[in-house]
Amino acid sequence: MAKKVVATLKKEGGKSFAKVIKAVKSPKTGAWTFKEEMVPVEGVQGALKN
Known part of the structure; x- marks a missing residue:
């Protein structure tokens, strides 16, 4: 299952x-x-503020 998630995140x-x-x-x-x-x-800046 993890392979599908990684493959989805690497799509163009x-x-x-x-x-x-x-x-x-x-x-x-x-x-x-x-x-x-x-x-x-x-959302990086928002995550760092919280």
Whole structure:
């Protein structure tokens, strides 16, 4: 099933996606974790603001 998704994203008319990785500090422990998201290229700035 993953092969179909990858093939669909690589099509010529498909949307371009970017992987956004943010460092988030836990309020409980104070440890840093990383949150990863796949977002359309147009929505990168919005994903970074949230």
